[in-house]
Structure formats: C-alpha cells, structure tokens
Amino acid sequence: MNDVKLICPQVKNMPWQDPPEKILNAPFWRYKSNPIIGRNPVKNVARIFNSAVIPYEDAFIGVFRGEQVNGIPHIYLGRSKDGIHWEFEEEKILFEDEDGNPFMPRYAYDPRLVKVEDTYYLIWCQDFYGAAIGMAKTKDFKKFVRIENPFLPFNRNAVLFPRKINGNFVMLSRPSDSGHTPFGDIFVSESPDMVYWGKHRHVMSKGEEWWQSLKIGGGAAPIETTEGWLLFYHGVTGTCNGYVYSMGGAILDINQPSVVKYRCENFLLTPEEWYEEQGFVPNVVFPCATICDGETGRIAIYYGAADSYVGLAFTTADQIVKYIKEHSVLRKTDTEIGRR
Numbered sequence: 001m002n003d004v005k006l007i008c009p010q011v012k013n014m015p016w017q018d019p020p021e022k023i024l025n026a027p028f029w030r031y032k033s034n035p036i037i038g039r040n041p042v043k044n045v046a047r048i049f050n051s052a053v054i055p056y057e058d059a060f061i062g063v064f065r066g067e068q069v070n071g072i073p074h075i076y077l078g079r080s081k082d083g084i085h086w087e088f089e090e091e092k093i094l095f096e097d098e099d100g101n102p103f104m105p106r107y108a109y110d111p112r113l114v115k116v117e118d119t120y121y122l123i124w125c126q127d128f129y130g131a132a133i134g135m136a137k138t139k140d141f142k143k144f145v146r147i148e149n150p151f152l153p154f155n156r157n158a159v160l161f162p163r164k165i166n167g168n169f170v171m172l173s174r175p176s177d178s179g180h181t182p183f184g185d186i187f188v189s190e191s192p193d194m195v196y197w198g199k200h201r202h203v204m205s206k207g208e209e210w211w212q213s214l215k216i217g218g219g220a221a222p223i224e225t226t227e228g229w230l231l232f233y234h235g236v237t238g239t240c241n242g243y244v245y246s247m248g249g250a251i252l253d254i255n256q257p258s259v260v261k262y263r264c265e266n267f268l269l270t271p272e273e274w275y276e277e278q279g280f281v282p283n284v285v286f287p288c289a290t291i292c293d294g295e296t297g298r299i300a301i302y303y304g305a306a307d308s309y310v311g312l313a314f315t316t317a318d319q320i321v322k323y324i325k326e327h328s329v330l331r332k333t334d335t336e337i338g339r340r
C-alpha cells in the first residue's frame with residue numbers, strides 16, 4: 001500500500017530499475033547503465049544534457065538541449081519507446097510565431113516540457129537583451145508555436161506547473177543576471193492566459209546548507225501528490241574549484257505554492273559518478289524532468305550530468321516524501337506566503 005499518492009496518470013511502460021539492497025542516504029538510485037545519452041549523440045551535436053521528456057502516445061518524447069559543434073545550444077526533438085534509448089531528429093526544432101512566420105532563437109538551452117490540459121509547453125532560456133525565458137506550445141510535436149516571453153531579463157530557470165491552480169497557470173522561476181549568477185532564489189508567478197504574468201511571490205531562498213548556499217533554481221515540473229507539490233530543484237555551492245550543482249527536494253502547498261511545507265536539508269543527488277564529476281563542466285547534477293506512474297508511485301528523474309550527458313535515477317513517492325519530511329528544515333522565508 002502506498003501512503004503517498006501521485007496524482008497523475010498511469011504510465012505502464014515507464015523506465016524502472018529496482019533499488020539496490022542498501023541505501024545509505026536519500027532514497028534515489030541511479031540507473032545502472034548511466035549515462036543514457038553519451039557524447040556526439042547526433043550529427044553536429046557534441047553533447048546533450050539538461051533535457052526534458054514526457055509520456056506521449058504509449059511511448060516517450062522529449063526536448064533536448066543539444067550543444068552544437070559550433071558551441072551554440074539549441075533544442076532537438078527525441079523519441080523513445082522505453083524512456084532510456086533515444087533517437088533524435090537531426091534538425092533542431094524550428095518554431096513559428098503566432099502569425100506563422102519562422103522563428104529560431106539565437107540560442108536555446110535547458111528546455112522543460114510540461115503538459116497543461118491538452119497542450120504541451122516548452123520553456124527554455126534564450127536571448128532577449130540578455131538571458132531570459134522563451135516559450136512555445138505544441139499539440140502534435142510537429143508545429144511549435146512560439147508564445148510571448150513570460151518574464152523580463154534576466155531569468156534562466158522557469159518551470160511550469162502541470163495544471164492551473166485557482167484558475168491560473170503557475171510558473172516557478174529564478175531571476176538572475178546574464179552571466180554565471182552567484183545568487184538566486186525561487187519565485188512563483190501566475191497568469192490567466194499565458195501572456196500576462198503577475199502575482200509574483202517568493203517561494204524559497206538559497207539554503208544555509210553548503211550544497212545550496214549560493215543559489216537554487218527549479219528543476220523538474222512540480223509533481224502533484226497527496227502531500228502537496230513535490231519539487232526537485234537544483235542547489236549550487238561555490239568551491240575553490242568552481243560551482244557544484246546538486247539536487248534538492250521540497251514539498252509546496254497544493255493551493256498556495258509559495259508556501260513550502262517541507263524542505264530537505266540534505267541533497268538528494270550530488271555529483272559522485274564519473275559522468276557527473278567529469279565533463280565539459282565538472283560536478284553538475286541538473287534535474288529537468290520526471291516521468292511518474294500514478295499507479296505504482298514510481299518516479300524516474302532525468303538530469304543533466306556535467307553539462308555533457310543525461311543521467312536517469314529512480315525513487316518512489318512514498319520513500320522520497322518520507323525522507324524529505326524526516327529531514328525537513330524550514331526557515332521563515334520558506335513558510336511565509338511572501339512579501340508583496
């Protein structure tokens with residue numbers, strides 16, 4: 001019997017591997033054949049990482065950050081039958097604007113992919129007089145229509161909730177600078193129409209724990225559970241050798257997501273394996289998407305590793321929520337609705 005329920009559809013063929021016999025720390029275990037996407041995965045693309053996937057037509061589809069051989073990142077479409085082995089389109093996604101004219105951002109990275117009602121939304125980082133959030137929508141993964149940029153620059157980390165809350169679309173984001181941003185908290189904003197965003201509220205500050213002491217940012221789209229919105233996010237620390245990116249976990253109030261109910265003081269994943277510690281940018285674990293099975297409570301998380309690979313790890317709703325609650329440390333800026 002599962003105590004904590006995931007409020008999402010059943011995914012019969014979801015990627016899964018049973019846990020190892022002994023788990024010492026957070027109940028997240030890596031797929032044994034990680035990384036699932038290695039270098040030079042498709043023509044003209046040197047690395048794929050920080051990418052998002054979703055169940056689609058009894059299989060899986062995803063939007064992938066492909067670092068081209070000219071060094072410019074763009075978004076590529078990928079398809080998979082099992083969520084583990086991926087085939088990519090050779091051409092990057094060509095968007096069109098609302099008048100039907102072609103639109104190709106100068107660069108696009110760290111895409112997320114979230115279904116709200118009958119539409120799939122892509123959210124990424126692009127140039128808009130500096131780093132800012134770009135968005136597009138699709139219903140069939142053939143036609144991608146760009147929609148208005150939701151926020152002013154600078155902002156590089158936006159994650160949409162998978163359903164409206166109190167009648168509005170809701171999005172987490174992390175205002176920043178245009179560079180490597182040595183600061184940053186998570187905020188939440190609402191929109192009645194995906195064009196006008198407001199009612200901005202502070203959600204969580206960077207933490208006092210070393211692994212999230214510099215900045216934090218949304219990771220995978222929040223997962224609806226009977227305990228609240230389960231959020232996997234990234235936390236960053238600065239070391240004498242550069243930044244280290246880990247994954248953290250929190251549970252947000254279901255009707256008022258600026259209120260954090262539980263926040264785990266321990267990281268849930270931190271760079272430990274060779275593909276997380278070695279690569280274009282060493283020591284990066286950067287979660288961007290989950291696949292969740294409403295029937296069993298199983299969760300598979302997809303994360304970028306060392307800005308070079310895609311890794312996959314598993315947990316269950318029961319285990320991870322229990323762990324987050326047992327290790328929760330909340331501060332005033334977490335639990336308040338947020339100043340206006």
Ligand code: BMA
Nearest residue numbers: 050110180281284286304307
């Ligand atoms: C962040 C983003 C991510 C990247 C990370 C580590 O600022 O640009 O795309 O994975 O840095 O380099």
